Amino acid sequence: GGSIVNMLADMWGGMPGMGHSGAARSGMENFTRTAAVEWGHAGVRVNAVAPGWIASSGMDTYEGAFKAVIPTLREHVPLKRIGSESEVAAAIVFLLSPGAAFVSGNTIRIDGAASQGSRAFPLFKGKPEQSRAYNGFHRAYLPDVLKDQED
Known part of the structure; x- marks a missing residue:
């Protein structure tokens, strides 16, 4: 048995x-997905x-244009x-935990639903305060490029 968590990056919108x-x-x-099916019989998620x-x-x-877009x-x-x-x-800790014992073959998107939207339809206006980030590490680092967005 065991549990494997692969790391992907967004590919749903195309670049x-x-x-x-x-x-x-x-x-x-x-x-x-394939490995989950192939290795499930051995208790591997x-x-x-x-x-x-x-x-x-x-x-x-x-640098340059991309750095300007980040904020x-x-x-x-x-x-x-x-x-x-x-x-x-x-999310990774959950997937590796006994609480996810029946979760296999899935990809959890950790993107605030960004991959679910359509560029054809504008998002509702909102305030960042409505959704608070979970910062569970005492040594968390906020990139300099985002410092002006601190709460």
Whole structure:
């Protein structure tokens, strides 16, 4: 027995110029589902998490146009904020726990429902305060590029 949690990245909306990356991401999701079926008889559960925009120190490494876009990302998320590393970790801990003993072959999207929307329909206006981030790590780091969005 055992439990495996694969890490994916958003591939649902498509990204121009990134077809090769999207294909690999989709392949990993299919592998997750296939392995869950193939290895279930041995008591092995296989799931995946797919984080969306997560505040991390990596955001400070981007340059130019993309770095300028980072502070605006939350406008495209129904929960009106960027996710936290703690929220990704909490989903992984759940999937590895006995509480998820009957969960296998699934991908949990940790993206504030960003992957569920359509660019054709605008999001409702809202305030980031309506959805509070879970910050379970005492050493959590808010990227400099997001400092002006602190609560």
